[in-house]
Amino acid sequence: MRVGSTFNIAFRALRRNKLRSVLTALGIIIGVAAVIAMVGIGNGAKAQVEAQIASLGQNIILVFSGSTTSSGIRTGWGGAGTLKIEDAEAIRREVSGVTAVSEEVVSTTQVAAGNQNWFTRIYGESADYLDIRQWPLADGSPFTPQDVRSANKVCVIGRTTATQIYGNDDPIGQVLRVKNVPFTITGVLTPKGLSAQGVDQDDIVIMPYTSAMKRVAGGTTLRNINVQVGDANQMNAAQKQIIDLLRQRHNIRPGRDDDFTVRSQQEIADAATATTNVMTGLLGAIAGVSLVVGGIGIMNIMLVSVTERTREIGTRMAVGAHGRDILTQFLIEAISLSSVGGVLGIIIGIAAAKTIAITRHWPALISPGSIVIAFLVSAAVGIFFGFYPARKAAALDPIEALRYE
Amino acid sequence: MNNGTVVRLSDVHKTYRTGEMEVHAVRGVSLEIQRGEFVALMGASGSGKSTLMNILGCLDRPTAGRYVLDESDVSALNRDQLADIRNNKIGFVFQNFNLLPRTSARENVELPLLYGRRGLTNAQLREKADAVLASVGLEGREDHHPSQLSGGQQQRVAIARALINGPEVVLADEPTGNLDSRTSIEIMGIFQQLNERGITIIMVTHEQDIAAYARRNVMMRDGLILNDHSVSQRFDAAAELEKLARSTNES
Ligand SMILES: Nc1ncnc2c1ncn2[C@@H]1O[C@H](COP(=O)(O)OP(=O)(O)OP(=O)(O)O)[C@@H](O)[C@H]1O
Ligand SMILES: [Mg+2]
Numbered sequence: 190m191r192v193g194s195t196f197n198i199a200f201r202a203l204r205r206n207k208l209r210s211v212l213t214a215l216g217i218i219i220g221v222a223a224v225i226a227m228v229g230i231g232n233g234a235k236a237q238v239e240a241q242i243a244s245l246g247q248n249i250i251l252v253f254s255g256s257t258t259s260s261g262i263r264t265g266w267g268g269a270g271t272l273k274i275e276d277a278e279a280i281r282r283e284v285s286g287v288t289a290v291s292e293e294v295v296s297t298t299q300v301a302a303g304n305q306n307w308f309t310r311i312y313g314e315s316a317d318y319l320d321i322r323q324w325p326l327a328d329g330s331p332f333t334p335q336d337v338r339s340a341n342k343v344c345v346i347g348r349t350t351a352t353q354i355y356g357n358d359d360p361i362g363q364v365l366r367v368k369n370v371p372f373t374i375t376g377v378l379t380p381k382g383l384s385a386q387g388v389d390q391d392d393i394v395i396m397p398y399t400s401a402m403k404r405v406a407g408g409t410t411l412r413n414i415n416v417q418v419g420d421a422n423q424m425n426a427a428q429k430q431i432i433d434l435l436r437q438r439h440n441i442r443p444g445r446d447d448d449f450t451v452r453s454q455q456e457i458a459d460a461a462t463a464t465t466n467v468m469t470g471l472l473g474a475i476a477g478v479s480l481v482v483g484g485i486g487i488m489n490i491m492l493v494s495v496t497e498r499t500r501e502i503g504t505r506m507a508v509g510a511h512g513r514d515i516l517t518q519f520l521i522e523a524i525s526l527s528s529v530g531g532v533l534g535i536i537i538g539i540a541a542a543k544t545i546a547i548t549r550h551w552p553a554l555i556s557p558g559s560i561v562i563a564f565l566v567s568a569a570v571g572i573f574f575g576f577y578p579a580r581k582a583a584a585l586d587p588i589e590a591l592r593y594e
Numbered sequence: 595m596n597n598g599t600v601v602r603l604s605d606v607h608k609t610y611r612t613g614e615m616e617v618h619a620v621r622g623v624s625l626e627i628q629r630g631e632f633v634a635l636m637g638a639s640g641s642g643k644s645t646l647m648n649i650l651g652c653l654d655r656p657t658a659g660r661y662v663l664d665e666s667d668v669s670a671l672n673r674d675q676l677a678d679i680r681n682n683k684i685g686f687v688f689q690n691f692n693l694l695p696r697t698s699a700r701e702n703v704e705l706p707l708l709y710g711r712r713g714l715t716n717a718q719l720r721e722k723a724d725a726v727l728a729s730v731g732l733e734g735r736e737d738h739h740p741s742q743l744s745g746g747q748q749q750r751v752a753i754a755r756a757l758i759n760g761p762e763v764v765l766a767d768e769p770t771g772n773l774d775s776r777t778s779i780e781i782m783g784i785f786q787q788l789n790e791r792g793i794t795i796i797m798v799t800h801e802q803d804i805a806a807y808a809r810r811n812v813m814m815r816d817g818l819i820l821n822d823h824s825v826s827q828r829f830d831a832a833a834e835l836e837k838l839a840r841s842t843n844e845s
Binding site: 197198201205206467500501503504506508509510511512513514587588589 | 693694708752
């Protein structure tokens, strides 16, 4: 019951200094809101990156032309032009467990239809590509293995490209001029939205890689080869076989570096996750600093308040307050400020994270765990930064305190 | 409740040490005060009155000697025990009122109850505080803050706060020191009424006029009691106020 009245006393004291209480809590509000928003945004970005890497497809091995140095720093994937069509065919033929392969060439160029122009990315792929990426068509039909063999002038296009050129008209069956070569559109892809890097994934034309190499990009080498393996357990073996096969085909002597790079989807995901983790950590740390600053604000105000309220403390002691009562009162004042600030900060932080997430098309990921932690941290900030001033107040001598001017 | 001695000081000393200097503020005071007495403690500045009051009020401990309050020895109690004694048995009235600023009269009066061990509800606190405020003539002023009250009214709030826990003894160190003469007489009137109800009062004052409202005067000098006598021509506050009213009407 003594504790109950100490709460009563502390709340009365806070009420007496409304403006100051609000301003003190503001430091914590901003700190907690920043932490919640930053971590939420970071987690959202991470989830986005992970979703995108998952959308590469299941059990994917990517083979890029160009090497990594022995220290692991890449010199540019797809740069050196070392992968041949025959390499892809060899993988298809010889590596066990492989269920699908797509040869990939990429270029950016102007496409046109009627009087509409649009600058877009052209992906040359095999007929398996859309299956590998698990990227269904919204409308129409995909190009066929026959189209790939014959290097037919057919393509499927992304939603953005479709709207930019055809507006509301149905693009299927229409002719799209790519570098002045007329291609017939057979299908429109389902929209995928922005990538984590902010690239519009629906701004794309996908055609047989044979057509792309012969009629659009020129050149005889592939940027990369997408390999799909039937079973996750076969991934490591397949990866090793691919490396051995390509080293042999490229006549690379033992001890020399590969002139290609093999990465499993998992490795890419891990690297990306590590990057976003660092980013989330950094954002959180910066926000955490502001939380500490908020805590110091509480300590500052509580210290000023102890000095300013010395006479009050003396009076309380004169009418029977124990040192412990004074200690608890000041602690409760500090914790109330910090935890009320914490709750408001959580609400504002969630709102901020959601707002930013919506404008950047990210999911805002606010886990219940981070809310609980934010609340506990803000209460702990109150205890930590409130304790010293509270102890100072409790140690005052009643007579000295009463005499204090 | 006993009807005998409330306060018994035996050879009480208080020595302050500030660095090399020793100040013997109280140098062997023995004093007995019975229940229902109204004592005025007088003496020159620096004679040790406040020091003695602080000891009587359990705000401070004697350096030597014994202090028995209400039949229990309080000279060797620790901080928390003294705090409980102050809460239960003592009501302190200060020269400068020492009310909590920006806090209503009612909440100021409730303060000792909050530190008591009774666990009253807010409604009970309020009821008790309002009753005591009414008894010192502050009905209708319960919600006023100290800044909205005159000095005399503030001192009444302080007296109400001293009374709320039903103390054995009310201690007042120069309660009229900050008040004009008329308001001082009003405060003395309240003390006399309380004393009529059997409450023991010990107050420090510099003024002979104020001391004359008490029943007994104790004179101090240099930390010792110089003399101790009962008041022969006692002032009655009600009568004095009436006289004052008449004289202002005439002029
Ligand atoms: N905390 C202290 N430290 C050192 N000396 C003190 C302290 N308090 C009081 N004294 C000294 O003790 C002596 C008695 O002081 P006290 O306050 O009791 O006098 P007083 O009779 O109340 O005087 P006044 O009428 O001016 O209030 C004085 O010499 C004073 O300087
Ligand atoms: Mg004094």
